[in-house]
Amino acid sequence: xxxxxxxxxxxxxxxxxxxxxxxxxxxxxxxxxxxxxxxxxxxxxxxxxxxxxxxxxxxxxxxxxxxxxxxxxxxxxxxxxxxxxxxxxxxxxxxxxxxxxxxxxxxxxxxxxxxxxxxxxxxxxxxxxxxxxxxxxxxxxxxxxxxxxxxxxxxxxxxxxxxxxxxxxxxxxxxxxxxxxxxxxxxxxxxxxxxxxxxxxxxxxxxxxxxxxxxxxxxxxxxxxxxxxxxxxxxxxxxxxxxxxxxxxxxxxxxxxxxxxxxxxxxxxxxxxxxxxxxxxxxxxxxxxxxxxxxxxxxxxxxxxxxxxxxxxxxxxxxxxxxxxxxxxxxxxxxxxxxxxxxxxxxxxxxxxxxxxxxxxxxxxxxxxxxxxxxxxxxxxxxxxxxxxxxxxxxxxxxxxxxxxxxxxxxxxxxxxxxxxxxxxxxxxxx
Numbered sequence: 337x338x339x340x341x342x343x344x345x346x347x348x349x350x351x352x353x354x355x356x357x358x359x360x361x362x363x364x365x366x367x368x369x370x371x372x373x374x375x376x377x378x379x380x381x382x383x384x385x386x387x388x389x390x391x392x393x394x395x396x397x398x399x400x401x402x403x404x405x406x407x408x409x410x411x412x413x414x415x416x417x418x419x420x421x422x423x424x425x426x427x428x429x430x431x432x433x434x435x436x437x438x439x440x441x442x443x444x445x446x447x448x449x450x451x452x453x454x455x456x457x458x459x460x461x462x463x464x465x466x467x468x469x470x471x472x473x474x475x476x477x478x479x480x481x482x483x484x485x486x487x488x489x490x491x492x493x494x495x496x497x498x499x500x501x502x503x504x505x506x507x508x509x510x511x512x513x514x515x516x517x518x519x520x521x522x523x524x525x526x527x528x529x530x531x532x533x534x535x536x537x538x539x540x541x542x543x544x545x546x547x548x549x550x551x552x553x554x555x556x557x558x559x560x561x562x563x564x565x566x567x568x569x570x571x572x573x574x575x576x577x578x579x580x581x582x583x584x585x586x587x588x589x590x591x592x593x594x595x596x597x598x599x600x601x602x603x604x605x606x607x608x609x610x611x612x613x614x615x616x617x618x619x620x621x622x623x624x625x626x627x628x629x630x631x632x633x634x635x636x637x638x639x640x641x642x643x644x645x646x647x648x649x650x651x652x653x654x655x656x657x658x659x660x661x662x663x664x665x666x667x668x669x670x671x672x673x674x675x676x677x678x679x680x681x682x683x684x685x686x687x688x689x690x691x692x693x694x695x696x697x698x699x700x701x702x703x704x705x706x707x708x709x710x711x712x713x714x715x716x717x718x719x720x721x722x723x724x725x726x727x728x729x730x731x732x733x734x735x736x737x738x739x740x741x742x743x744x745x746x747x748x749x750x751x752x753x754x755x756x757x758x759x760x761x762x763x764x765x766x767x
Contacts, residue, residue, distance in 0.1 A: 392424045397478040401433035407680035408503035411563045418756040420444035465490035480506040485530040497766035501538040504677030507551040528552030540678035543698035563678040564755035576661035590621040590729045593666035595681040598629030603672040610721035612642045628653045663688045687746045691738035693724045709742040
């Protein structure tokens, strides 16, 4: 807080200036450029006023359609909803799709399905410029450095602050498995330039800081804000009987859930191999593989080869009520990835009071307290995965204790209200 003496008269004068400028559509942050004599006192007044009524106008640049519901997309949409609920006006710029016309959750949230796929660098850069010129945004917030960050640079021409949130793929690099946008040298060059020009770079875990700097981000611009979920709308009182009956899951079975893309970097193959050992020890057990990806057919063949057809269930992509029912019913979530940023599936499972078994990589070790909220095992080790699953399967009370602690961690660390507040603080820092 600034230590600036001011009077009630000052407050009324400043407020009067602001109301006058609102008629011209000028954002609050720029009102006082025309009134230099009020500037210092205005800064304090802005802080006080925004604490009472938050009124940022934000453009979120999202390089996807709203029917794509992976972790980063789910988080971004929920963040936009929370910001809108807090009184901000949020425009989500995305690619056109019928899902974009779904009923949004707040009148302050507006979906703009205007992004173009042809000549997208130039056309979408121009589109962002035109929107920013017309709408006079306070902040442009892009998700992923490339390509969304490249389009967002148009706001620089109008001196609008730019925030970019990296969700993993855009800055992380793992050449041995072909992961990361920076494998392409031209894209890597663009990413380096973009990161030099923006105002703030958000990463969703501490483990990403090294990747951010390697990609070209300046340490002074890097901030850590974790992903989160909205706990207010979170309910476990869904009637799931019909959904679960489809998968022939009985009440006395131990259910292990994998929730994510079926791709090599997430190593679902290791989990299926591990489950062959689990099925031998725990007769009443099932493995649910929920997700789609280019490894799906290979995984089905592996399950068949290991004679696990009746034990391993492939659901395909799940979302909404079906996803929450599976999370509610499972006894544990398993994520055997070799690289992650801040997986939403882990947060969702913890919010449901479920322990998580995951690989001991830096990003997951930030989220899971080994032995308290879950179990961390070495990467690429079906043997250790099997041991951890069997251990929790045979200890229901331990599962319950871990799940309760996991829920508490989500409430304290991954609550969307907290996350949105951190982003608002970041916006305020720049405006």
